[in-house]
Amino acid sequence: MGNSDKDDLSLPVSPKVHVRIFLAAHGDGPHACWFCEEAVTRGDGGRWRAREGLTIHHLDHDQSNNALENLVPAHLGCHAGYHSGLRAAQKVEEARRKMAAARRRSTREAPELAAGIMRQIRALGRRIGDGDGGLSEFRRLKEAIKLAEGEAVAQLRSHGLSDSEIGKELGVSKQSVQERWPRSS
Ligand SMILES: [Zn+2]
Ligand SMILES: [Zn+2]
Numbered sequence: 001m002g003n004s005d006k007d008d009l010s011l012p013v014s015p016k017v018h019v020r021i022f023l024a025a026h027g028d029g030p031h032a033c034w035f036c037e038e039a040v041t042r043g044d045g046g047r048w049r050a051r052e053g054l055t056i057h058h059l060d061h062d063q064s065n066n067a068l069e070n071l072v073p074a075h076l077g078c079h080a081g082y083h084s085g086l087r088a089a090q091k092v093e094e095a096r097r098k099m100a101a102a103r104r105r106s107t108r109e110a111p112e113l114a115a116g117i118m119r120q121i122r123a124l125g126r127r128i129g130d131g132d133g134g135l136s137e138f139r140r141l142k143e144a145i146k147l148a149e150g151e152a153v154a155q156l157r158s159h160g161l162s163d164s165e166i167g168k169e170l171g172v173s174k175q176s177v178q179e180r181w182p183r184s185s
Contacts, residue, residue, distance in 0.1 A: 017066060018056045018058065018063075018066045018071055019054075019055065019056045021066050021068065021071065022056045022068070022071045022073065023042065025068055026073075028041060028042035028054075029041035029042055029054060029073065031054070031073035032073070033073060033074050033075045033078050034057055034072040034073060034074045034078075035057075035074055035075070035078035035079065035081075035082055036075065036078050038075075040052070040053075040054045040073055040074065040075050041054060042054050052075055052076065052077065053075070053076045054073055054074070054075070054076070055073075055074055055075070055076045055079050056071050056072065056073060056074070057071070057072050057073075057074045057079050057082070058070055058071065059071070059072055121141065124137070124141070125138075149181075150181055153166055153177070153181045154181070156169075157183070162174075163177045163178050163183075164177075
């Protein structure tokens, strides 16, 4: 595609050079807007009306590629709308990628986290056995684990897993999943 010559790019280039190139080749119009296909003409007396005025879009999105076949006419409004739509779509795609990365991270980190906590629980058992705490600490620990289990079950349900699938993971029946963690309406 034409103009990617280093010497051309290093020249001081007017921001409207692509418009001048298009007009020199095709005249003031009317032209068919690339986006809405309605007539678009260079404004009277060389003025550019804010929304309706003519602008030139780079088909390949490379602002430095001013090869004539890369330039198409457009209304200023249609052109601005196209580019802001592109940006919005890019933002949505970026957010989707970030969420997928966070999901991958959490499935990678959960087993490591669990292994660390299990080591700590065994260490706690030894400390309790040495007489620091008393067995009431274990009761509180069991309660905390039960709560964590309930949170995991609720989370799995929110991801659309059925109670029998959850039961299979835990090695218990669907019924005991439903008894232990009743679905709150
Ligand atoms: Zn248009
Ligand atoms: Zn454009």
